[in-house]
Amino acid sequence: MMIIIALSFLLITFLNFRAGRSKALKIRENTSIHSLPEYYGYYTAFWFLIPVTLIGISWLLFSESLITSFVLSNLQKEIVNFNEIQTLNFINDFKNLSEGRNITGEISLLLKEAASLYSYFSTVSNTLLIFACLSIGLFGFYISINKVSSVFQARNAIERYINYFFLASTCIAILATAGILFSVVFEAIRFFGVVDLDDFLFGLKWSPQMAIREDQVGSSGAFGAIPLFVGTILISIIALLVAVPVGLMNAIYLSEYSPSNVRAYAKPMLEILAGIPTVVYGFFAAITVAPFLRGFGEFVGLSISSESALGVGLVMGIMIIPLVSSLSDDVISAVPQSMRDGSLGLGATKSETIKKVILPAALPGIVGGVLLAASRAIGETMIVVMAAGLSAKLTVNPLDAVTTVTVQIVTLLVGDQEFDSPKTLAAFALGLTLFVFTLVLNYYALRIVKKYREQYE
Amino acid sequence: MEEELDSNFKTVGNIRTEKSVIMNVEDCNVYYGDVHALKNVNMEIGKSEVLALIGPSGCGKSTFIRCLNRLNDTIDIARVTGKISLDGKDIYSDYINTSGNMDVVLLRARVGMVFQKPNPFPKSIFENVAYGPKIHGLCKDKNDLNNLVESCLVKVGLWDEVKDRLEDSGTSLSGGQQQRLCIARAIAVQPEVILMDEPCSALDPIATERIEDLISELKQNYALVVVTHSMQQASRISQRAAYFHMGNLVEVDSSNKIFNDPSHPLTTNYISGRIG
Ligand SMILES: Nc1ncnc2c1ncn2[C@@H]1O[C@H](COP(=O)(O)OP(=O)(O)OP(=O)(O)O)[C@@H](O)[C@H]1O
Ligand SMILES: [Mg+2]
Numbered sequence: 001m002m003i004i005i006a007l008s009f010l011l012i013t014f015l016n017f018r019a020g021r022s023k024a025l026k027i028r029e030n031t032s033i034h035s036l037p038e039y040y041g042y043y044t045a046f047w048f049l050i051p052v053t054l055i056g057i058s059w060l061l062f063s064e065s066l067i068t069s070f071v072l073s074n075l076q077k078e079i080v081n082f083n084e085i086q087t088l089n090f091i092n093d094f095k096n097l098s099e100g101r102n103i104t105g106e107i108s109l110l111l112k113e114a115a116s117l118y119s120y121f122s123t124v125s126n127t128l129l130i131f132a133c134l135s136i137g138l139f140g141f142y143i144s145i146n147k148v149s150s151v152f153q154a155r156n157a158i159e160r161y162i163n164y165f166f167l168a169s170t171c172i173a174i175l176a177t178a179g180i181l182f183s184v185v186f187e188a189i190r191f192f193g194v195v196d197l198d199d200f201l202f203g204l205k206w207s208p209q210m211a212i213r214e215d216q217v218g219s220s221g222a223f224g225a226i227p228l229f230v231g232t233i234l235i236s237i238i239a240l241l242v243a244v245p246v247g248l249m250n251a252i253y254l255s256e257y258s259p260s261n262v263r264a265y266a267k268p269m270l271e272i273l274a275g276i277p278t279v280v281y282g283f284f285a286a287i288t289v290a291p292f293l294r295g296f297g298e299f300v301g302l303s304i305s306s307e308s309a310l311g312v313g314l315v316m317g318i319m320i321i322p323l324v325s326s327l328s329d330d331v332i333s334a335v336p337q338s339m340r341d342g343s344l345g346l347g348a349t350k351s352e353t354i355k356k357v358i359l360p361a362a363l364p365g366i367v368g369g370v371l372l373a374a375s376r377a378i379g380e381t382m383i384v385v386m387a388a389g390l391s392a393k394l395t396v397n398p399l400d401a402v403t404t405v406t407v408q409i410v411t412l413l414v415g416d417q418e419f420d421s422p423k424t425l426a427a428f429a430l431g432l433t434l435f436v437f438t439l440v441l442n443y444y445a446l447r448i449v450k451k452y453r454e455q456y457e
Numbered sequence: 458m459e460e461e462l463d464s465n466f467k468t469v470g471n472i473r474t475e476k477s478v479i480m481n482v483e484d485c486n487v488y489y490g491d492v493h494a495l496k497n498v499n500m501e502i503g504k505s506e507v508l509a510l511i512g513p514s515g516c517g518k519s520t521f522i523r524c525l526n527r528l529n530d531t532i533d534i535a536r537v538t539g540k541i542s543l544d545g546k547d548i549y550s551d552y553i554n555t556s557g558n559m560d561v562v563l564l565r566a567r568v569g570m571v572f573q574k575p576n577p578f579p580k581s582i583f584e585n586v587a588y589g590p591k592i593h594g595l596c597k598d599k600n601d602l603n604n605l606v607e608s609c610l611v612k613v614g615l616w617d618e619v620k621d622r623l624e625d626s627g628t629s630l631s632g633g634q635q636q637r638l639c640i641a642r643a644i645a646v647q648p649e650v651i652l653m654d655e656p657c658s659a660l661d662p663i664a665t666e667r668i669e670d671l672i673s674e675l676k677q678n679y680a681l682v683v684v685t686h687s688m689q690q691a692s693r694i695s696q697r698a699a700y701f702h703m704g705n706l707v708e709v710d711s712s713n714k715i716f717n718d719p720s721h722p723l724t725t726n727y728i729s730g731r732i733g
Contacts, residue, residue: 259533260533336576338572338574338576339576339578339579340531341528341531341570341572341576342572342576342577342578342639342642343578343588344528344531344565345526345528345565345569345570345572345643346565346566346569346588346589346592346642346643346646347562347563347564347565347566347567347589347592347593347646348562348588348589348592349562352592356588356592357578357588360579360580361578361579
């Protein structure tokens with residue numbers, strides 16, 4: 001049903017297009033006209049389709065809650081002694097019933113009545129909606145087709161609308177980000193109502209489990225996030241120690257030394273590395289690297305935890321090699337050929353040229369790339385969830401098990417939780433911290449990269 | 458005008474120099490993949506003289522000049538054949554590794570180059586000039602290096618302008634100053650030949666004049682090969698001139714002869730088209 005309606009609206013849009021165009025064509029028979037006839041068609045079609053879409057979307061957004069409240073107010077006397085949860089269940093049930101889905105429990109007379117009311121109101125609403133859409137759309141069409149004349153600048157109008165379209169899609173992305181941010185901030189504020197900001201940021205002990213006991217909610221959980229930060233940073237540093245040298249040398253080889261046929265194969269290979277899902281890295285870390293390290297540790301007489309920061313960091317390092325390498329490759333290739341020629345022309349060897357001219361020139365960009373990689377490592381979740389520890393031990397020993405911010409967020413939120421316990425709220429606080437941290441890192445990284453790009457433009 | 462010369466064309470004029478020979482080019486051919494960019498070039502380059510290379514765009518002037526210090530090696534698809542020697546030593550056969558030949562690093566130290574677009578390194582003015590001496594270990598100590606940098610900057614007439622800001626970035630100078638800095642950088646390694654590929658084409662008339670004066674001064678101690686698109690400039694600064702056309706070296710002779718009484722009709726056309 002909905003599909004047929006939508007299709008017929010599209011058909012009308014098309015007819016409007018034809019109408020606008022043929023009017024323009026007719027005008028063009030006698031006199032010259034500002035834009036190509038198609039633009040007049042787009043213009044009239046636009047003024048039908050856009051009002052219809054806007055009305056349709058906003059109607060559908062609000063109609064359901066409106067209809068529900070109509071139903072409830074019609075049955076006010078019968079449900080007067082329902083409590084909140086009963087009401088919610090009741091609403092769920094009659095919606096399901098009216099849409100022909102199975103519901104648990106017996107179907108009371110009241111429920112049946114509510115369901116029929118609901119479907120009645122729905123039908124009315126839908127009819128009204130179609131009617132409203134049609135009339136407003138056609139009104140728009142009427143106005144716009146009257147505007148079609150030899151002097152009307154349809155081409156410019158369309159250009160403006162296209163501008164708005166792009167603006168709208170950008171707004172959607174920005175609004176979504178803002179929405180997520182606000183909800184995180186909001187929940188984090190609730191958390192900081194229970195737990196001191198200082199205790200959170202500078203506390204040395206993390207054991208949110210204690211707070212789960214009902215009689216203790218918020219009173220004695222230890223939410224000192226330092227161990228998590230330290231663990232996160234430890235793992236990230238190990239990852240960078242792997243990724244930066246390897247990725248950088250990789251980039252130097254690819255951009256300066258490799259013959260073009262090697263590059264043609266090596267680059268796509270690296271991109272495959274970048275395309276491996278992190279979950280695969282995760283079990284690679286947990287199943288291959290960790291046991292190997294532990295075995296190796298036993299062999300040389302070191303005790304290496306099977307969830308050691310070292311193992312996780314190594315694998316994470318491998319994961320971000322392509323990132324470092326491709327960003328560095330970009331900045332190294334962006335160093336103008338004239339720099340190389342200048343240095344080679346003075347009798348420098350290739351490696352001297354790279355060391356003394358190209359790398360210093362590319363350094364800011366490379367630093368930017370490394371910062372981006374760092375923020376990627378800090379935010380990485382899957383590998384650490386699968387291969388890092390859960391216990392929040394405050395240590396900088398890479399052979400020990402540590403936990404990270406992301407791991408804790410996951411463990412805090414997995415399973416059934418009360419959504420207002422400090423334990424759950426702590427996840428939002430951690431998320432916010434992580435967000436702020438990577439935001440700052442990204443901001444500086446991008447600024448550095450940008451500044452570097454301008455240097456040669 | 459656009460027709461190619463036939464394949465066994467021989468350069469007219471005089472490929473020998475009156476001065477003593479420093480570089481000698483014999484049967485030099487350059488290919489970029491399938492493109493035959495330089496065809497059978499034979500020519501001598503003499504000490505203490507300025508050789509101007511002229512010719513329409515794409516005729517192979519840059520290609521030729523880049524052969525002389527083997528900068529074409531950096532282009533994957535470029536292939537150079539023939540024999541080019543510096544002081545009688547073949548510069549292209551270093552891979553045979555006999556003492557009679559020369560390795561490319563040494564070659565480029567002895568045959569310096571200045572490019573069309575000034576390309577100072579994004580380092581301080583001092584470091585730009587000190588770059589070559591440092592990598593070749595030309596200076597015993599810091600003092601030595603300071604003196605060398607100063608003398609090079611003095612030679613290019615830049616010292617007074619920059620002596621108080623040697624730590625500023627080389628890229629902060631004006632275009633003309635940058636080009637003089639690049640020349641200072643090139644002479645700091647004490648080369649014997651300096652190649653210049655359109656050194657003034659990115660500069661205004663005043664900066665151009667300074668570079669021209671500088672070229673005339675430098676020719677006392679160096680052999681210079683200068684590519685230029687300006688006939689006036691070529692006749693002002695050069696003692697010999699070579700005219701290239703579609704990869705052929707058409708005519709080479711004293712500048713006097715080339716610019717006043719060229720022998721080959723292609724040269725005549727080009728000269729008169731540009732000047733008259
Ligand atoms: N890197 C390259 N790859 C392929 N072909 C090239 C390359 N460099 C030059 N060529 C070709 O070689 C020929 C000679 O080029 P060259 O740069 O030597 O000309 P030019 O005389 O310096 O011209 P201009 O006065 O414009 O600088 C041209 O046909 C050019 O297309
Ligand atoms: Mg050129």
